[in-house]
């Protein structure tokens with residue numbers, strides 16, 4: 001297992017972590033100041049400043065992209081299917097333009113929440129079928145672009161609105177059906193926030209192996225959690241055995257970035273950007 005205590009060479013900043021403190025160009029400047037060499041930006045942040053400006057910033061500072069957030073939201077009724085398809089292809093194109101390691105997929109929940117304007121459905125089995133169909137179709141496009149797709153299983157509390165893929169095992173089943181040859185084109189983004197509770201987590205990490213482990217995201221689970229989406233904790237402030245999970249991931253050969261991804265309306269989004277980044281670096285050394 002790699003020793004992270006001495007430096008933060010393997011820290012990547014998911015730029016949503018400081019999304020309230022500045023635009024993406026300000027965030028990249030701050031990362032450069034703090035010696036952070038990798039980022040994972042969100043599409044809305046890129047759109048706000050323009051793809052070309054982001055490409056220039058990435059090139060100027062020599063950033064690696066541990067991922068690009070995000071594609072997905074596949075469930076849709078017939079009226080929204082083309083929108084979903086086009087949107088996801090654009091996400092692949094942007095990820096490729098920025099030379100991201102993978103496009104992270106948050107696959108979507110029930111169709112009216114995944115693609116607003118779709119007819120109301122309570123059929124989660126249908127949503128899961130729509131997800132698999134959507135990933136299968138996008139995979140051909142992504143392969144042609146050379147962009148790996150990383151399915152991010154989300155905690156079951158998001159099943160209705162954000163993701164009906166809720167366990168690592170479920171995500172790996174999809175990978176095995178759509179990419180049985182383990183070509184590297186399809187895998188998972190493992191986010192400790194979503195999977196830490198799963199009794200099958202460590203078996204799932206072994207099953208995933210290096211071929212499927214495309215990204216590793218860290219933050220912490222606070223007790224109590226005050227908001228379902230926007231109360232993620234800084235590493236070390238919650239209950240997740242982050243280092244144990246990283247150890248398991250690295251035992252499979254994973255040697256990529258630990259991507260810090262914290263949505264924190266109640267705490268970290270209120271603090272100065274430099275303080276947040278300094279704390280991320282400290283905790284990356286002590287708690288990741």
Ligand code: ZN
Pocket residue numbers: 152189191217261
């Ligand atoms: Zn994540």
